[in-house]
Amino acid sequence: MPEPPRSEDLHAGPDSARAIAEALSAALPAHLERLTDRARGYVEAASSANTRRAYASDWVHFCSWCRRQGLEPLPPSPQLVGLYITACASGAAIPGGKANSVATIERRLSALGWNYAQRGTPLDRKDRHIATVLAGIRNTHAAPPRQKEAVLPEDLRAMLETLERGSLRGLRDRAMLLIGFAGGLRRSEIVGLDCGREQTADGRGWIEILDKGMVVTLRGKTGWREVEIGRGSSDATCPVSALQTWLKLARIGHGPLFRRVTGRGTDVGTERLNDREVARLVKRAALAAGVRGDLSEGEREIKFSGHSLRAGLASSAEVDERYVQRQLGHASAEMTRRYQRRRDRFRVNLTKAAGL
Incomplete structure (x- = not known):
């Protein structure tokens, strides 16, 4: 008979790093404790903190x-999991709840697989009780992806005009x-x-400012990549000049680039901003600038996010598509096209090419 689940197993997602470290500590001599600590660090680096939090929340659910x-x-x-995702799709997973989207159900299923794997009891997602039910959910409820609105160059200029002038917060937000973008x-x-390189434990990359622009080195899901950001045609819209001004006046020469501005806008903290601040900034500036004024304020709140900047570049850069693909770090051109909101969809007309 399997050991009954402990209360902490039922109410919280496992801290896999701690679990593995404790397992190693129990199995290995004391002089290998340093390797146990290193193993904990590697396990934590295997997935982002946001992913671990989401998986823990899904396990609780x-x-x-x-x-x-x-x-x-x-x-x-597999039978139980099949019933669970059915409940999620029908809105019966929690009393008075709403039906989950297909994307949410797929994430919950991934979370279950991850949590079971951490306990040494893998879940077979290919079992017909799961795979067939999931296929039916996709066929019944799947909808086209809801894309975020792209911030185009003219929108961005208007958004920059809404920022606080002459303040550190305004300089940071501009950069x-x-x-x-x-x-x-x-x-x-x-x-x-x-x-700079390897300046903080939680950093995801660093910058190098050159005469013609800036090289950004990033650590992504598939490894390291470099992004080149050239200087703009004017100081008002040059990303490199904006960053240099922020770093100079904020007196930042080491550690995180973007930090909280405290007090009355004159003090700069030491810890990096949370990524949610970027989404809030884009929403706030887009609303203040009147971008997509044809929509209600509620609709505009939903339409804009941090992804609006990536979509804006993909939609605006009049260059060969492969350069945009490389800049965004996409593995395929098809993924890059999903970000393009105003591309010429009929540049290649196969109807005429076929002689019709």
């Missing part, structure tokens, strides 16, 4: 559903918007930058 049904989440049962960076990549 699943265990709570099991408890209400009088069922046990352990050992893994973040321009670098995020010109580099096609994700919000986590923007706030994860340091002034």
Whole structure:
């Protein structure tokens, strides 16, 4: 008989780094404790903190559903998981809840697989009780992806005009918007930058300012990549000049590039900004600038996010598509095209090419 689940297993996602470290500590001599600590660091680096938090939350959601049904989440049962994702799709996973989107259900399923794997009891996602149900959910409920609105160059200029003039906060926000747009960076990549290489433990990359622009070195899901951000045609919209001005007046020469401005806007903290601040900045500036004024304020709140900057670059850069693909770090041109909001879709007309 399998060991019954402990209360902490039912109510929280496992800290895999700690679990592995404790397992190693129990199995290995004391003089190998340093390797145990190193193993903990590597396990934590295997996935982002946001991913671990999401997986922990999904595990709690699943265990709570099991408890209400009088069922046990352990050992893994494909039949049980199939019923769970059915409940998620129908809005019956929690009392008075709403039906989850297909994307949310797929994430929850990934979370279950991850959590079960950490416990040494893998879940077979290819089992027909899961795979067939999931296929039916996709066929029934899948909808086209809801794309965020692209911030185009004219929108960005208007947004820059709404920022606080002559304040450190305004200078910081200007630099973040321009670098995020010109580099096609994700919000986590923007706030994860340091002034130089290996300056902080939580940094995701660093910058090097050159005569003709700036090289951004980033650590992504598939390894390291470099992004080149050239100087703009004017100081007002040059991302490199904006960053240099912010660093100079904020007196930042080491550590995180973008930090919280405290007090009355005259003090700069030491810790890096949270990536959610980028999304808030884009939303706030877009609303203040009247971007997409044809929409209601609520609709505009939903339309704009940190991804609007990446979509803006992809939609605006009049260059060969492969250069945009490389800048955004996409593995395929098809992914880059998903970001392009105003590309010429009929540049290649196969109807005429076929003689019709």
